[in-house]
Amino acid sequence: AQTVTQSQPEMSVQEAETVTLSCTYDTSESDYYLFWYKQPPSRQMILVIRQEAYKQQNATENRFSVNFQKAAKSFSLKISDSQLGDAAMYFCAYNSVGSQGNLIFGKGTKLSVKP
């Protein structure tokens, strides 16, 4: 069975600085997708970024980028120029190609941004 692990329950960053959130996963499959979701206090999960396993190039969305290391089964999220609005729970998730799509989530990392 696939598992997703986030080893940092809480992280803190100064506004305008850079922070990296860690995620590792375990799977025997070769084709899959990885995601980072943001959950603010409003509870609504928002997709931040996604990475297809067969793509070697790391995904980037504005201030958000990932470091995808397939062999190490590592998928970290880097947030540059952190803003107060980035404060939220961040969840790493996995989904295998060919599956029906139900996501497997990590336990989450609570990110605080200090002004």
Added chain:
Amino acid sequence: GAGVSQSPSNKVTEKGKDVELRCDPISGHTALYWYRQSLGQGLEFLIYFQGNSAPDKSGLPSDRFSAERTGGSVSTLTIQRTQQEDSAVYLCASSFQGGTYEQYFGPGTRLTVT
């Protein structure tokens, strides 16, 4: 356009009562998922609907939980004889199709069983 909506936003119920949670997916989305978010277990998949196919109920934790999706649109998650361990946030998500299409989440229903 309108996103995924869920109602009620919050629900407090007494142990032993039945509750119904509603999800309105994005129009045109054929796939619908229910997840449960609890302090102890994190985010867990509950059930998956795809079009008119039989749902995948493999994530439902007990036979007190059931769900239906009428007309391929609105879904209702029913919990019978609620227990305190059912207290959680119940999230609904929809996607254009199943598989790796992006899932759009609703704001969830926070269920508290007293």
